Amino acid sequence: MNDKLTTRDINTRASPESHDKPLDAPPPWDSSPWDFRLLFDHSPAGVYVVQKGQICYANPAMGELLGCSPALIIDQPLLSFVHPDDRPAVESQRRWRSEDTKTAPFLTRIVQANGTITAVEVMESLLNDPSPLNPPDDCVRVGVMIDVTARRTVDVEIQERLHFEQLLADLSAGFVNLPCDQIDSRIDTSLRSLVEFLGNDRSTFVEFGDDEDHVVISHSYAVPDCQPFPIGPFAVSHLPWFINEFRSGKNVFLRSIPQDLPAAAAKERAHCLEEGIQSNVAIPIKAGGERLGGLTFAFVRKRCEWPRDILSRLGLIGEVFANALLRRRNEQLLQKTMSENTRLRRQLEQENLYLREQAVVKHHHGKIIGHSDAITRVLADVERVATTDAPVLLTGETGTGKELLAQTIHELSDRKGRPMVVVNCASLPATLIESELFGRAAGAYTGAASAEIGRFELADGSTLFLDEIGEFPLELQAKLLRVLQDGRFERLGTAKTISVDVRIIAATNRDLEAATRKNLFYRLNVFPIRVPPLRDRREDIPPLTWAFVESFGRRMGKSIKTIPRKTMKQLQDHDWPGNIRELSNAVERAMILADSDTLHVDMPATSRDGTQPHKTLKEVERDQIQLVLERTGWRIRGSGGAAEQLDIKPTTLEARMAKLGITRPNR
Numbered sequence: 266m267n268d269k270l271t272t273r274d275i276n277t278r279a280s281p282e283s284h285d286k287p288l289d290a291p292p293p294w295d296s297s298p299w300d301f302r303l304l305f306d307h308s309p310a311g312v313y314v315v316q317k318g319q320i321c322y323a324n325p326a327m328g329e330l331l332g333c334s335p336a337l338i339i340d341q342p343l344l345s346f347v348h349p350d351d352r353p354a355v356e357s358q359r360r361w362r363s364e365d366t367k368t369a370p371f372l373t374r375i376v377q378a379n380g381t382i383t384a385v386e387v388m389e390s391l392l393n394d395p396s397p398l399n400p401p402d403d404c405v406r407v408g409v410m411i412d413v414t415a416r417r418t419v420d421v422e423i424q425e426r427l428h429f430e431q432l433l434a435d436l437s438a439g440f441v442n443l444p445c446d447q448i449d450s451r452i453d454t455s456l457r458s459l460v461e462f463l464g465n466d467r468s469t470f471v472e473f474g475d476d477e478d479h480v481v482i483s484h485s486y487a488v489p490d491c492q493p494f495p496i497g498p499f500a501v502s503h504l505p506w507f508i509n510e511f512r513s514g515k516n517v518f519l520r521s522i523p524q525d526l527p528a529a530a531a532k533e534r535a536h537c538l539e540e541g542i543q544s545n546v547a548i549p550i551k552a553g554g555e556r557l558g559g560l561t562f563a564f565v566r567k568r569c570e571w572p573r574d575i576l577s578r579l580g581l582i583g584e585v586f587a588n589a590l591l592r593r594r595n596e597q598l599l600q601k602t603m604s605e606n607t608r609l610r611r612q613l614e615q616e617n618l619y620l621r622e623q624a625v626v627k628h629h630h631g632k633i634i635g636h637s638d639a640i641t642r643v644l645a646d647v648e649r650v651a652t653t654d655a656p657v658l659l660t661g662e663t664g665t666g667k668e669l670l671a672q673t674i675h676e677l678s679d680r681k682g683r684p685m686v687v688v689n690c691a692s693l694p695a696t697l698i699e700s701e702l703f704g705r706a707a708g709a710y711t712g713a714a715s716a717e718i719g720r721f722e723l724a725d726g727s728t729l730f731l732d733e734i735g736e737f738p739l740e741l742q743a744k745l746l747r748v749l750q751d752g753r754f755e756r757l758g759t760a761k762t763i764s765v766d767v768r769i770i771a772a773t774n775r776d777l778e779a780a781t782r783k784n785l786f787y788r789l790n791v792f793p794i795r796v797p798p799l800r801d802r803r804e805d806i807p808p809l810t811w812a813f814v815e816s817f818g819r820r821m822g823k824s825i826k827t828i829p830r831k832t833m834k835q836l837q838d839h840d841w842p843g844n845i846r847e848l849s850n851a852v853e854r855a856m857i858l859a860d861s862d863t864l865h866v867d868m869p870a871t872s873r874d875g876t877q878p879h880k881t882l883k884e885v886e887r888d889q890i891q892l893v894l895e896r897t898g899w900r901i902r903g904s905g906g907a908a909e910q911l912d913i914k915p916t917t918l919e920a921r922m923a924k925l926g927i928t929r930p931n932r
């Protein structure tokens with residue numbers, strides 16, 4: 266027994282003042298009851314024994330937990346130390362079932378005599394078996410109690426962190442697939458949730474733009490007694506140190522203002538003083554690799570006690586805001602680009618339409634289509650001569666556009682204010698041509714009841730186009746030469762000389778240089794223009810074809826979108842003895858037959874490769890007239906009649922028919 270340790274022994278050995286006493290080696294361990302008591306005395310956990318609810322043993326650690334010496338605890342009901350709010354839970358926790366000999370560990374709070382509340386974990390077990398005569402509550406129980414305050418603090422921190430993470434997750438989830446027009450209001454409510462959770466007084470989202478001198482306050486929320494930041498541009502010069510700091514990508518963590526502010530932050534110091542800001546935290550935010558803005562958190566009522574590592578978590582939610590704003594910005598950009606695209610496409614369509622219309626309008630108004638060198642040279646001549654009064658002689662095969670060029674010359678001249686007067690010398694019977702051209706007096710000849718002015722008078726101050734001048738009757742040539750010479754003539758049946766100012770343009774597809782017409786030729790040949798046949802300017806075929814497609818399409822209510830490459834090649838390869846008129850007719854024929862938006866053209870017999878028999882111009886003309894007449898049921902006049910389809914006057918057609926010997930077959 267002598268060498269067994271007593272509590273005092275251990276205390277003496279453990280006390281600092283005993284250090285200077287030399288000690289023998291520690292005595293060997295003896296598992297006698299006394300040694301076990303010693304263990305309880307030194308146990309870091311509170312150990313107690315209760316019988317019939319009253320404490321009958323408490324070790325020193327238990328005394329410390331309950332806040333008084335173990336002697337004062339003895340005979341006290343253990344429940345009297347438990348926090349009144351926790352007592353029902355403790356009692357139910359200790360409701361023994363018959364087979365139970367120990368409780369599961371449970372948490373409760375102990376109230377010490379001085380009012381200190383300590384969180385403890387308790388576990389009890391029965392020392393003797395309960396029986397009907399000896400119910401568990403009457404049994405002897407041994408309990409272990411440990412202080413879990415520190416663990417509780419950690420638990421609370423973990424809980425708070427979990428709540429914070431949950432908040433961040435919820436806020437982030439709220440932005441997924443959020444329509445762009447709801448992003449602003451969602452950021453506002455998110456800032457509010459953050460302020461409410463984190464306990465600061467104002468949270469603000471700042472956007473950095475291209476403007477070096479300003480940032481933009483896009484969202485701000487403040488608790489009721491504090492002012493939110495005014496939304497809109499904010500001059501960097503108001504808080505230069507602060508804004509530049511976090512615009513350059515640094516976190517700003519000012520726990521104690523003004524102490525934490527550097528000397529350079531004079532404006533910030535004044536601002537915080539004025540607004541009563543005690544702490545301020547700012548986190549820069551990147552989105553899409555771009556420094557987009559930042560989140561700021563101001564504290565007015567108290568200082569910030571956040572741990573520093575909160576910054577990275579707040580940075581994450583900031584990124585969610587920034588990504589949403591970036592998405593909105595991109596979407597707006599996309600919208601803008603798309604509407605710009607639509608605008609441009611419309612414009613293009615309009616322009617295209619305009620261009621095509623132009624092509625058609627040009628055609629209808631006698632303007633020239635074609636960009637070949639040959640036609641460009643002709644047009645250059647046309648422009649050069651148009652503004653003069655010089656007579657022009659247009660030569661070229663039939664259908665090459667001589668009348669169109671005459672019209673163009675007229676329209677480019679100063680005479681364009683009055684219409685050009687056209688005389689087709691081939692279509693007028695020789696008997697009528699004199700009165701047609703020079704006018705007549707009443708009774709000038711049988712049937713001429715009234716006086717009538719002729720085309721020369723009609724064209725006074727304008728242009729007279731003498732088409733097919735080669736057909737002009739020889740007997741009238743002298744009169745014509747005179748008027749061409751000095752603009753003077755007499756009406757048929759009068760001696761009165763009339764003087765006119767007429768610009769003459771003549772056209773012919775036959776040789777004027779023949780002896781009989783030499784004088785006329787010299788008089789007219791002041792400014793000759795040779796109009797090239799279509800086969801000499803094949804590159805004009807595609808634009809001409811498209812112009813005719815548009816024109817006929819419009820008239821027929823058909824829309825042709827494509828012409829196969831092969832077809833266009835065939836059109837370009839063809840010799841077109843009837844020139845543009847023949848091309849126009851071929852396209853018209855194809856358009857009548859077209860039943861889709863693709864144009865297929867049945868090529869006329871002659872082609873450049875020589876596989877088809879070569880026809881003379883006359884034959885081609887005859888074939889063409891015959892074809893159109895057959896198609897129109899031999900109707901010459903009126904809308905859709907052969908003359909209109911051939912784009913010549915009915916009288917001209919009749920003259921040609923007579924000349925070519927085309928007659929209607931007997932039925």
Ligand SMILES: Nc1ncnc2c1ncn2[C@@H]1O[C@H](COP(=O)(O)OP(=O)(O)OP(=O)(O)O)[C@@H](O)[C@H]1O
Pocket residue numbers: 628632633634635661662663664665666667668669670732772774809845846849912
């Ligand atoms: N460059 C062109 N651009 C557009 N259409 C043209 C062009 N040249 C001619 N045409 C058209 O071709 C057809 C024949 O033209 P035009 O009557 O001017 O020819 P022409 O040489 O006077 O014929 P003719 O000698 O048989 O009287 C007309 O429908 C005309 O509008």
